[in-house]
Amino acid sequence: MIIVMKPNAKKESIQNIIEIIEGKGLTAHISNGKEVTIIGVVGDKSKLQDQNLEIADDVDKIVPVTESYKLANKKFHPEPSVIKVGNTSIGGDEFIIMSGPCAVESREQLLETARAIKKAGAQILRGGAYKPRTSPYAFQGLEEEGLKFMKEAREETGLAVVCEVTSLAAIEAAVKYVDMLQIGARNMQNFYLLKEAGKTGLPVLLKRGLSATIDEWLNASEYIIAEGNPNVVLCERGIRTFETATRNTLDISAVPVIKEKSHLPIIVDPSHATGVRKYVKPLAKCAVAVGADGLMIEAHPNPAIALSDGPQSLTFPQLNELCSELRPLAELMGKKF
Amino acid sequence: MIIVMKPNAKKESIQNIIEIIEGKGLTAHISNGKEVTIIGVVGDKSKLQDQNLEIADDVDKIVPVTESYKLANKKFHPEPSVIKVGNTSIGGDEFIIMSGPCAVESREQLLETARAIKKAGAQILRGGAYKPRTSPYAFQGLEEEGLKFMKEAREETGLAVVCEVTSLAAIEAAVKYVDMLQIGARNMQNFYLLKEAGKTGLPVLLKRGLSATIDEWLNASEYIIAEGNPNVVLCERGIRTFETATRNTLDISAVPVIKEKSHLPIIVDPSHATGVRKYVKPLAKCAVAVGADGLMIEAHPNPAIALSDGPQSLTFPQLNELCSELRPLAELMGKKF
Amino acid sequence: MIIVMKPNAKKESIQNIIEIIEGKGLTAHISNGKEVTIIGVVGDKSKLQDQNLEIADDVDKIVPVTESYKLANKKFHPEPSVIKVGNTSIGGDEFIIMSGPCAVESREQLLETARAIKKAGAQILRGGAYKPRTSPYAFQGLEEEGLKFMKEAREETGLAVVCEVTSLAAIEAAVKYVDMLQIGARNMQNFYLLKEAGKTGLPVLLKRGLSATIDEWLNASEYIIAEGNPNVVLCERGIRTFETATRNTLDISAVPVIKEKSHLPIIVDPSHATGVRKYVKPLAKCAVAVGADGLMIEAHPNPAIALSDGPQSLTFPQLNELCSELRPLAELMGKKF
Amino acid sequence: MIIVMKPNAKKESIQNIIEIIEGKGLTAHISNGKEVTIIGVVGDKSKLQDQNLEIADDVDKIVPVTESYKLANKKFHPEPSVIKVGNTSIGGDEFIIMSGPCAVESREQLLETARAIKKAGAQILRGGAYKPRTSPYAFQGLEEEGLKFMKEAREETGLAVVCEVTSLAAIEAAVKYVDMLQIGARNMQNFYLLKEAGKTGLPVLLKRGLSATIDEWLNASEYIIAEGNPNVVLCERGIRTFETATRNTLDISAVPVIKEKSHLPIIVDPSHATGVRKYVKPLAKCAVAVGADGLMIEAHPNPAIALSDGPQSLTFPQLNELCSELRPLAELMGKKF
The missing domain is CATH 3.20.20.70 (Aldolase class I)
Incomplete structure (x- = not known):
């Protein structure tokens, strides 16, 4: 799961996301690009299921990297x-x-x-x-x-x-x-x-x-x-x-x-x-x-x-x-x- | 309900459709166009529900003229x-x-x-x-x-x-x-x-x-x-x-x-x-x-x-x-x- | 631009991607997740335009993070x-x-x-x-x-x-x-x-x-x-x-x-x-x-x-x-x- | 070309359509159904190209019966x-x-x-x-x-x-x-x-x-x-x-x-x-x-x-x-x- 921040996202907005991720016992992996900052989530993303990060401040979009079906996969x-x-x-x-x-x-x-x-x-x-x-x-x-x-x-x-x-x-x-x-x-x-x-x-x-x-x-x-x-x-x-x-x-x-x-x-x-x-x-x-x-x-x-x-x-x-x-x-x- | 026949439909094919329609107590209304013959069905078309006229010989297509819902209409x-x-x-x-x-x-x-x-x-x-x-x-x-x-x-x-x-x-x-x-x-x-x-x-x-x-x-x-x-x-x-x-x-x-x-x-x-x-x-x-x-x-x-x-x-x-x-x-x- | 690798991607496959990215003067940002490795590209991604990374070994998918239109943006x-x-x-x-x-x-x-x-x-x-x-x-x-x-x-x-x-x-x-x-x-x-x-x-x-x-x-x-x-x-x-x-x-x-x-x-x-x-x-x-x-x-x-x-x-x-x-x-x- | 009239279409509306069709030298073929009246056009329908019959009074819809392409047909x-x-x-x-x-x-x-x-x-x-x-x-x-x-x-x-x-x-x-x-x-x-x-x-x-x-x-x-x-x-x-x-x-x-x-x-x-x-x-x-x-x-x-x-x-x-x-x-x- 990757969180793409908006260009010029405020530091506090990025910090807020990191805290939510770490608060669930997961690791946030930060990548500061030329235009935007990207935050990768390392760990079991289902722990974030009750967090709607797409509406947090300065979040541009959420990109899933793994499929939600496992047994059929x-x-x-x-x-x-x-x-x-x-x-x-x-x-x-x-x-x-x-x-x-x-x-x-x-x-x-x-x-x-x-x-x-x-x-x-x-x-x-x-x-x-x-x-x-x-x-x-x-x-x-x-x-x-x-x-x-x-x-x-x-x-x-x-x-x-x-x-x-x-x-x-x-x-x-x-x-x-x-x-x-x-x-x-x-x-x-x-x-x-x-x-x-x-x-x-x-x-x-x-x-x-x-x-x-x-x-x-x-x-x-x-x-x-x-x-x-x-x-x-x-x-x-x-x-x-x-x-x-x-x-x-x-x-x-x-x-x-x-x-x-x-x-x-x-x-x-x-x-x-x-x-x-x-x-x-x-x-x-x-x-x-x-x-x-x-x-x-x-x-x-x-x-x-x-x-x-x-x-x-x-x-x-x-x-x-x-x-x-x-x-x-x-x-x-x-x-x- | 209108039955559109293919160009050059055989007479027997047209007659066959007419017989099916009339056999159900309905009236067939024939219209011989320049290119194709069209057959209109007059009467309660639900009587034709168990007849699949689209696969009869020389039929080009069936055009419904009324909606199948009545109570919501x-x-x-x-x-x-x-x-x-x-x-x-x-x-x-x-x-x-x-x-x-x-x-x-x-x-x-x-x-x-x-x-x-x-x-x-x-x-x-x-x-x-x-x-x-x-x-x-x-x-x-x-x-x-x-x-x-x-x-x-x-x-x-x-x-x-x-x-x-x-x-x-x-x-x-x-x-x-x-x-x-x-x-x-x-x-x-x-x-x-x-x-x-x-x-x-x-x-x-x-x-x-x-x-x-x-x-x-x-x-x-x-x-x-x-x-x-x-x-x-x-x-x-x-x-x-x-x-x-x-x-x-x-x-x-x-x-x-x-x-x-x-x-x-x-x-x-x-x-x-x-x-x-x-x-x-x-x-x-x-x-x-x-x-x-x-x-x-x-x-x-x-x-x-x-x-x-x-x-x-x-x-x-x-x-x-x-x-x-x-x-x-x-x-x-x-x-x- | 994010490159999502397949689960169990070989080390050489990951290294290959990194070399292509760095060979263009860009920075590769590696994030090793629980299931998959993700590689973020930092820098001007248009330099990778002539590299079709989606068909490189062990690549699962490429996720763009910025829009390709700039002047209308x-x-x-x-x-x-x-x-x-x-x-x-x-x-x-x-x-x-x-x-x-x-x-x-x-x-x-x-x-x-x-x-x-x-x-x-x-x-x-x-x-x-x-x-x-x-x-x-x-x-x-x-x-x-x-x-x-x-x-x-x-x-x-x-x-x-x-x-x-x-x-x-x-x-x-x-x-x-x-x-x-x-x-x-x-x-x-x-x-x-x-x-x-x-x-x-x-x-x-x-x-x-x-x-x-x-x-x-x-x-x-x-x-x-x-x-x-x-x-x-x-x-x-x-x-x-x-x-x-x-x-x-x-x-x-x-x-x-x-x-x-x-x-x-x-x-x-x-x-x-x-x-x-x-x-x-x-x-x-x-x-x-x-x-x-x-x-x-x-x-x-x-x-x-x-x-x-x-x-x-x-x-x-x-x-x-x-x-x-x-x-x-x-x-x-x-x-x- | 078939013109399907609305249920309870007024006589004058039907007559109006017939006159437009006949005014172009074509023949109108009337079929009075149980619920609706249908008018078939016999002749070269391209003569009706500049008549927008779908907006005439009491017309429900127009059904084409032939394709508009001829040479590819x-x-x-x-x-x-x-x-x-x-x-x-x-x-x-x-x-x-x-x-x-x-x-x-x-x-x-x-x-x-x-x-x-x-x-x-x-x-x-x-x-x-x-x-x-x-x-x-x-x-x-x-x-x-x-x-x-x-x-x-x-x-x-x-x-x-x-x-x-x-x-x-x-x-x-x-x-x-x-x-x-x-x-x-x-x-x-x-x-x-x-x-x-x-x-x-x-x-x-x-x-x-x-x-x-x-x-x-x-x-x-x-x-x-x-x-x-x-x-x-x-x-x-x-x-x-x-x-x-x-x-x-x-x-x-x-x-x-x-x-x-x-x-x-x-x-x-x-x-x-x-x-x-x-x-x-x-x-x-x-x-x-x-x-x-x-x-x-x-x-x-x-x-x-x-x-x-x-x-x-x-x-x-x-x-x-x-x-x-x-x-x-x-x-x-x-x-x-």
């Missing part, structure tokens, strides 16, 4: 994490496809989809039983009934299953049926939900918030890990920008940035990132080539009548075709699929 | 709403100041603040008992104990009190102590929480999400109103943009836009919008002049040691000074204060 | 600048209204507008003779003929006149006819144009780029001032964000931020910021209350048939009404108008 | 364009690498680079002789002398050469020495420069503006093509968003979106998009996999002392390694390289 955990989900693992040698409908609509729809995605090569079935929708008048999900269908699909196919949770009640229901919990983009900073998901010990798929920086995203993962649950997988799904040609802007650079800053695995969701089916294939390929650990791809028996996100869902033949094109690419990147 | 409710909160009202003739600390830290801190803001002219006391913080290692709030202090402050001063809620448990506790619930920016699309807040019947202060469009914000308010609770007050608190000179970018245009699109009152929070104390005064003034119904201003007995958001909090003398400068401005705008 | 020029334009001045006691059509369309249109805005109280006539338009098929301006009409309007009314310039040829023409040059948002980082405008010595109205940070904007003004021309007036006109309810998002906080960082005057353009006529009045008021030095307001004899930006232009009666509502507000803010 | 030119540049072509079967230093610094630096990039497999040499820099105190380029070195490098190696132009003077110089002109991101809406570049007939590399939508970018290309010069190549180089982990956010979706909307080739510049050398390789790979026609990669004999953009430049061994990893990927995508 690669600096203190250099080996990449491999997260076990059902019979498969994310972050290891295998390239993972999660697929399934946006919303679980019926037993038949889900079982049919589970069989189709397994055939295409996917390892994990996704399906929403609790749907966060922009409008209260849109379909809101089958809730626990939907979870039961997911469990049945898992038992029949052996696929691992993941479902989004949106409340403590949903978490309490989901732990009985699924292998992995998903925290959606709109709840990425619902810290209460993050803690509750952490407490379950189940692996958590943490989607990036629409306007979350990568640092905020890793801080959100820290909430889960701090509950003693290191099983977090990140999912880049597009951020909000001024561009409207796609529903969101896929921030593909997030993949190498996360690989640089964190040991957690990261997958990419091109379906939600674009909202447009015809862009799913090229973006899925680019996610493999950039080094992602997997993909989340929406698929539906009949996208034209899907109750949620039909326009971005693939048909089963389209999913099959996509997977066969991804296979040689994944191999070229050194991944099994 | 000024078109169907032209009179401005006035929301009663404790002994005061928001959206009427009076200009409202909500003030108080970011976080309730102790009984003394809160009572001292309540007396000071009342003296300055504020009508509503704010204070956070459940704090959503970016890092899990930051202060998380006093929870129910904090709510008790709020109630005590209300009883002593007669101020109305508002507190942020972040979970169903927090709502269940808060209804026993406060006059108004606040849904914070990070939970604006926590639809589960919106519904639960709606069910309480208490007035709800709904902050705009960091990257929420005005349409999404009004749709979020619709979730609350649809539970039979029309007592929603909106709060603009800055949106996320590329600019970093302020913590967020105060979207001051949101005030006249909301006044145009909705009947709900709207207040402005310059403290969170900028994160910088010295910018609070000019932005508070501009909020009065633009026609806002009130302000939320953070104040603290000693901002230098506030446990949360100290750098943007006013001291009590600063709050006093601000209020006396706002008074003639509010009067010029036709508001009592 | 309030730190080195604390008194606010007052810029003379024709018979009036911007940045002093007077609140300035620049008004006129987006595009000069004809002699009659311009003269009629000049008379009307003068009557309403405006001091400066604006009008575009060279129009940057998104589509090449839209009206591109009358060029030098338009400038002649501006000069005629100036002579008849005594108003100062300002015109946007988009090329060296336009500058060479404009200097013969107008009192102030405008650099538009799309050319804010057309550094060639900035230098050429600087060389003329005429006052320059520098609009903020659609996605320019405040720092980049002040650096752009530095290009003009560095040519020996200190007569720069800034104009906030909205930035690009995800919100589409207004054409751009007026960053009203830019006014107090500029007042904090620079001595240059700043005006606000609510017409371009919103693109919607009905929002011009509330945003004009808010610009006065936030402390701006003036406003740019588009007005047209008949907005319904304006060749450019009609939807955001005021009629003359609307301009009159606006000015009479702004007057008491400006007085309350301590400005003459 | 795939709808009217379905075959992909292949643009010849020197001895090579962009947009055909070959995957193109443009490489070289950000700024031409000396004859030796440029010739050494030209030889190295040729050996690595690049087909086009880039180098800046006119540098747009945020600060006026940064290196501004060698100007015409730099162009001479580019020509010499072309003659020695046979590589095609491309150089950014920032003014008419720069264009007039560049046409004597280079095979392709580059319009940089900051000048993407410098419409004057676009027209002048168009007039030369040379191929133009048009970088996307930092905050330009894809529609604005294609409209900018239309300015060049409308001068009779169809030889435009687009370059995605990152857009400005709230994320700061990378200098800009690479909008990789722009590649499939451009392939859907336009016939122009598109390349990707991961160096400028991220500003960080270690992210260049993964993003280069992802650009190949997403279907781009080529890459622009900055390379320098000694990035540590590059006068511009050193931190994002590759060394020659790094460029070699990158190219050998790209080769099998390009082949998998059906491109020769």
Whole structure:
């Protein structure tokens, strides 16, 4: 932590800062520059947490030098994490496809989809039983009934299953049926939900918030890990920008940035990132080539009548075709699929 | 709802769309332009909710012509709403100041603040008992104990009190102590929480999400109103943009836009919008002049040691000074204060 | 300038940085923290301009501590600048209204507008003779003929006149006819144009780029001032964000931020910021209350048939009404108008 | 073009719109919906260019149904364009690498680079002789002398050469020495420069503006093509968003979106998009996999002392390694390289 003083800061202002720092048992390191004085803090900066130095006299700005997340930080955990989900693992040698409908609509729809995605090569079935929708008048999900269908699909196919949770009640229901919990983009900073998901010990798929920086995203993962649950997988799904040609802007650079800053695995969701089916294939390929650990791809028996996100869902033949094109690419990147 | 076909769309593709529309008991209105054919849908478009026409053959795009929110929409409710909160009202003739600390830290801190803001002219006391913080290692709030202090402050001063809620448990506790619930920016699309807040019947202060469009914000308010609770007050608190000179970018245009699109009152929070104390005064003034119904201003007995958001909090003398400068401005705008 | 090393940086890496710094005749100030080593550079950091220290071994990041603009910086020029334009001045006691059509369309249109805005109280006539338009098929301006009409309007009314310039040829023409040059948002980082405008010595109205940070904007003004021309007036006109309810998002906080960082005057353009006529009045008021030095307001004899930006232009009666509502507000803010 | 009326629009308001449309020789197509009336315009909508219908009484909004760019539009030119540049072509079967230093610094630096990039497999040499820099105190380029070195490098190696132009003077110089002109991101809406570049007939590399939508970018290309010069190549180089982990956010979706909307080739510049050398390789790979026609990669004999953009430049061994990893990927995508 560095405190940059204003040009011509008064001696007393500098002395005041030094006293606050030393009063907390830390060391102040003074550097008198040509224009400004800089004060470095040596020691555990969390001791200064209740001191708002930026409003002290003659302070120009405070510059943090270390990240506020520790458990998710690669600096203190250099080996990449491999997260076990059902019979498969994310972050290891295998390239993972999660697929399934946006919303679980019926037993038949889900079982049919589970069989189709397994055939295409996917390892994990996704399906929403609790749907966060922009409008209260849109379909809101089958809730626990939907979870039961997911469990049945898992038992029949052996696929691992993941479902989004949106409340403590949903978490309490989901732990009985699924292998992995998903925290959606709109709840990425619902810290209460993050803690509750952490407490379950189940692996958590943490989607990036629409306007979350990568640092905020890793801080959100820290909430889960701090509950003693290191099983977090990140999912880049597009951020909000001024561009409207796609529903969101896929921030593909997030993949190498996360690989640089964190040991957690990261997958990419091109379906939600674009909202447009015809862009799913090229973006899925680019996610493999950039080094992602997997993909989340929406698929539906009949996208034209899907109750949620039909326009971005693939048909089963389209999913099959996509997977066969991804296979040689994944191999070229050194991944099994 | 308008369906724009691609240039040279096949006759069968157009016929297919017409059949889907008519199959739902609606009327299709065809307009053959020079370059493209446009199909207007006459009737209740919600009947087409389970039809994803954008992926039908030869469809270029779908253009909605009406908003998806109805209860919050000024078109169907032209009179401005006035929301009663404790002994005061928001959206009427009076200009409202909500003030108080970011976080309730102790009984003394809160009572001292309540007396000071009342003296300055504020009508509503704010204070956070459940704090959503970016890092899990930051202060998380006093929870129910904090709510008790709020109630005590209300009883002593007669101020109305508002507190942020972040979970169903927090709502269940808060209804026993406060006059108004606040849904914070990070939970604006926590639809589960919106519904639960709606069910309480208490007035709800709904902050705009960091990257929420005005349409999404009004749709979020619709979730609350649809539970039979029309007592929603909106709060603009800055949106996320590329600019970093302020913590967020105060979207001051949101005030006249909301006044145009909705009947709900709207207040402005310059403290969170900028994160910088010295910018609070000019932005508070501009909020009065633009026609806002009130302000939320953070104040603290000693901002230098506030446990949360100290750098943007006013001291009590600063709050006093601000209020006396706002008074003639509010009067010029036709508001009592 | 501070160099933050990675945790566990090798001794040789630290030594290497020190040698580069000392090799340029500067002093390296080492601070060994608990987790990381920080190296402060004491002396003229521009000597390190051709050294890309961020890619040296074990460097985590470089943190600048001083701004790259000097001439526009309030730190080195604390008194606010007052810029003379024709018979009036911007940045002093007077609140300035620049008004006129987006595009000069004809002699009659311009003269009629000049008379009307003068009557309403405006001091400066604006009008575009060279129009940057998104589509090449839209009206591109009358060029030098338009400038002649501006000069005629100036002579008849005594108003100062300002015109946007988009090329060296336009500058060479404009200097013969107008009192102030405008650099538009799309050319804010057309550094060639900035230098050429600087060389003329005429006052320059520098609009903020659609996605320019405040720092980049002040650096752009530095290009003009560095040519020996200190007569720069800034104009906030909205930035690009995800919100589409207004054409751009007026960053009203830019006014107090500029007042904090620079001595240059700043005006606000609510017409371009919103693109919607009905929002011009509330945003004009808010610009006065936030402390701006003036406003740019588009007005047209008949907005319904304006060749450019009609939807955001005021009629003359609307301009009159606006000015009479702004007057008491400006007085309350301590400005003459 | 569709005009959406407000609910309860008066008959006279609707009649007024119809008369304006018919007065221009166009046909108005009325559709009376349940809530609102919609008026479609049949015929050449450019005839309504001087009518600002959005401010007519009772008009809610205007919805365009066709794009304003025609020459760049795939709808009217379905075959992909292949643009010849020197001895090579962009947009055909070959995957193109443009490489070289950000700024031409000396004859030796440029010739050494030209030889190295040729050996690595690049087909086009880039180098800046006119540098747009945020600060006026940064290196501004060698100007015409730099162009001479580019020509010499072309003659020695046979590589095609491309150089950014920032003014008419720069264009007039560049046409004597280079095979392709580059319009940089900051000048993407410098419409004057676009027209002048168009007039030369040379191929133009048009970088996307930092905050330009894809529609604005294609409209900018239309300015060049409308001068009779169809030889435009687009370059995605990152857009400005709230994320700061990378200098800009690479909008990789722009590649499939451009392939859907336009016939122009598109390349990707991961160096400028991220500003960080270690992210260049993964993003280069992802650009190949997403279907781009080529890459622009900055390379320098000694990035540590590059006068511009050193931190994002590759060394020659790094460029070699990158190219050998790209080769099998390009082949998998059906491109020769």
